[in-house]
Amino acid sequence: MSTMTFKDLCIDAVDAERLGNFWAGALGLEARSAGDDSNGDVQLVGPTDRHTIWVNRVPEPQTVKHRIHLDVNVASIDELTQLGATVVDPETFPWTLMADAEGGEFCAFVRKGEITHRLYEIGVDCGNSADECHGLAAWWAEAFGASLNDDDSGYSYIEGIPGAPFDSIDFVPVPEPKVGKNRIHLDVFGDVDDLVAAGATVLRAQDDEIAWTVLADPAGNEFCVFPLPAT
Secondary structure, eight states: OOOEEEEEEEEEESSHHHHHHHHHHHHTOEEEEOOTTSTTOEEEEOSSGGGOEEEEEOSSOOOSOOSEEEEEEESOHHHHHHHTOEEEESSSSSSEEEEOTTSOEEEEEEOSSOOSOSEEEEEEEEOSSHHHHHHHHHHHHHHHTOEEEEOTTSOEEEEOOTTOSSSEEEEEEOSSOOOSOOSEEEEEEEOHHHHHHTTOEEEEOOOSSOSSEEEEOTTOOEEEEEOOOOO
């Protein structure tokens, strides 16, 4: 398949300005208004277009654990708590489980020395077995033309994602099923017909109001597909 490249990320927020400012500080990006007609959305910008994160205002608050979350590199946990994050679990894992300014879970990895990029990887909850995680990771790996890897601990990950300003997407088994729309999703450049033929589902086709097509992967995770850039 290999018909898409990474474009940017989107995060849902009740208070887009507040959450946008938090993630701008956490990821070393600049928060800007997305425009007068953006309904209060915020755009986070960085050194390239692929670092862009759209923080989109939605009416519904977070009610369940993030199905997709961000992993960040940081010099200290204090940096994040000063921005408004809270520590959820500091001891169970080799990283620190935290919640952002609206309660969304993310993982903080404390690094020594120079940090070259703040956004480390993206975590995706999937079925409660290694086989299910492998299958979903394989689908995304083929779509991106990325490398598929299986870790001995039972999760799978893909790396070498075209255009991505982070190291990998990790697919981790969890016991709970997906409930409701994900509050974090990927935007990609790609071919909708090829993705649908490979097993994606159209949730909303491109129309007069949106310049993209909303798809779901085989596990129901939403993502937005923009037309492939002209060459």
